[in-house]
Amino acid sequence: MQLRFLATDQVDQLNLNQVNRLIYQLAGFEVNHTKKSFKKFLSQENLYQVGAFVDNKLVGLASLFVIGKIEYTTGLIEGVVVDKNHRRQGIGRAMMQTLIEKAKGLNLVFVDLTSNPTRVTANKFYQKLGFKKRDTNVYRLKL
Ligand SMILES: CC(C)(COP(=O)(O)OP(=O)(O)OC[C@H]1O[C@@H](n2cnc3c(N)ncnc32)[C@H](O)[C@@H]1OP(=O)(O)O)[C@@H](O)C(=O)NCCC(=O)NCCS
Numbered sequence: 001m002q003l004r005f006l007a008t009d010q011v012d013q014l015n016l017n018q019v020n021r022l023i024y025q026l027a028g029f030e031v032n033h034t035k036k037s038f039k040k041f042l043s044q045e046n047l048y049q050v051g052a053f054v055d056n057k058l059v060g061l062a063s064l065f066v067i068g069k070i071e072y073t074t075g076l077i078e079g080v081v082v083d084k085n086h087r088r089q090g091i092g093r094a095m096m097q098t099l100i101e102k103a104k105g106l107n108l109v110f111v112d113l114t115s116n117p118t119r120v121t122a123n124k125f126y127q128k129l130g131f132k133k134r135d136t137n138v139y140r141l142k143l
Helices: 008-013 016-027 035-042 091-105 120-128
Strands: 002-005 047-054 057-068 073-082
Touching: 002 091, 008 035, 016 035, 016 057, 016 073, 035 047, 047 091, 057 091, 073 091, 091 120
Parallel strands: none
Antiparallel strands: 002 047, 047 057, 057 073
């Protein structure tokens, strides 16, 4: 297994069907990224996007967004998914460790994430990696 930070100039070598398959496994709905839209996603300045590859096939994705808040800078981990045929092999853990090392290197104060309680596996996974549940309310305004 190989981990790489994905950059816009690597998108032409990526199988976008595999990107979209992973997003479907994460979100449960179709997101049909094209090379153009995925390049636009990757071009965000505050994004570190890791990809996991087995035999050159993309089998995992995880994003770290750097959030410059008024009081300090933190990280937000999003979009963590491992292809269902490759789970329980340490790939998720390896992607998370890579992003956490990146966050430490950037001197971020915290790394935050959210995970719906119905995602039982993911909640076990994050707790196993040392993430502690925070007592806060999560709000969203639908636009
Ligand atoms: C959550 C997810 C990313 C984990 O990826 P993974 O590569 O299978 O995880 P790892 O093999 O690195 O597991 C690391 C540890 O997490 C825990 N864990 C992972 N899967 C688990 C499961 N099914 N049941 C219990 N614990 C589990 C274990 O402690 C495991 O360590 P161990 O194998 O030494 O016991 C993967 O299950 C996934 O893609 N789920 C669907 C998408 C999703 O829900 N993403 C999170 C959105 S918030």
